[in-house]
Amino acid sequence: EADIYQTPRYLVIGTGKKITLECSQTMGHDKMYWYQQDPGMELHLIHYSYGVNSTEKGDLSSESTVSRIRTEHFPLTLESARPSHTSQYLCASSAGFREKLFFGSGTQLSVL
Amino acid sequence: AQSVAQPEDQVNVAEGNPLTVKCTYSVSGNPYLFWYVQYPNRGLQFLLKYITGDNLVKGSYGFEAEFNKSQTSFHLKKPSALVSDSALYFCAVRGANSNTGKLIFGQGTTLQVKP
Incomplete structure (x- = not known):
């Protein structure tokens, strides 16, 4: 079983709101990734990290930002949705x- | 640049028949190849991978894939399809020489198995 958790599962918000999508894993993995996927479509890499304080933008341009202060935690933030x-x-x-x-x-x- | 192609948007097979979902790739050097499956309203699940060794790789749920270096392909196969195999399947590739380690996904193939 995968020990990687995302919250919230569903989020409906209004335009202009700041949001943070949470992602945590308990496996001690150094490498973490964020993908964006439209329904039934391909996955696009938007951010990745190879360890604490390491973050890179992926192949798909995204207005979101990420941080990696702890190994287990890789949140994604949109300043103005x-x-x-x-x-x-x-x-x-x-x-x-x-x-x-x-x-x-x-x-x-x-x-x- | 790394790339992966799944030429079929949808594959339809009858239950009990063999199935093939196609995947071709392009990388510099040797490839690391993966297949993932996504059931409706669920996250992606790992099926199998090829890193090195035997060209025929066996994975979860009776699936297997054959690595063909000359044709740069990694087709997913199953001898006898089940209705429960109906899902969205993704092929992914990473170059062994890649210094970024990014895994590139294909566009996905919807498998529809009919009773």
Whole structure:
């Protein structure tokens, strides 16, 4: 069983609000990732981290930001949400480059 | 640049028949290849991976995949499909020489198994 948790599971908010999507893992993985996915569509990497105080932007441009102050925690923040941010956000972690990703259950974000 | 392609948006098979979901990739050097499955309203689950060794890789739920270096393919297969296999399947690749370790996903293939 994957020990990676995302909260909230669903979030509906108004335009302009600041939000933080939480992601935590208890496996001690150094590598963590955020993917964005529209329903039934491909995954786009938006942020990744290889360890504490290490964060990089992914392939898909995103207005979100991330932080990695602790190994187990990799939150994603949107300073001012817009309807174009409506999507599913998936957090993942892995023990190494040869290892599989463990995915959280995702956060379905709807911005009205 | 790394890339992965799943040429079929949807694959339809009858229950009990064999299934194949296609995947081709492009990386510098040797590839690390993965298959994931996503059931409706659930997160992605790992099925199998190829790192090195035997070209035929066996994974979860009776799935297997064959690595073909000359054709740069990593097709997912199952000898006898179940209705419960209906889901969205993603192929993913990472180059062994990559210094970023980013895993690139294909666009996904919807598998529909009919009774």
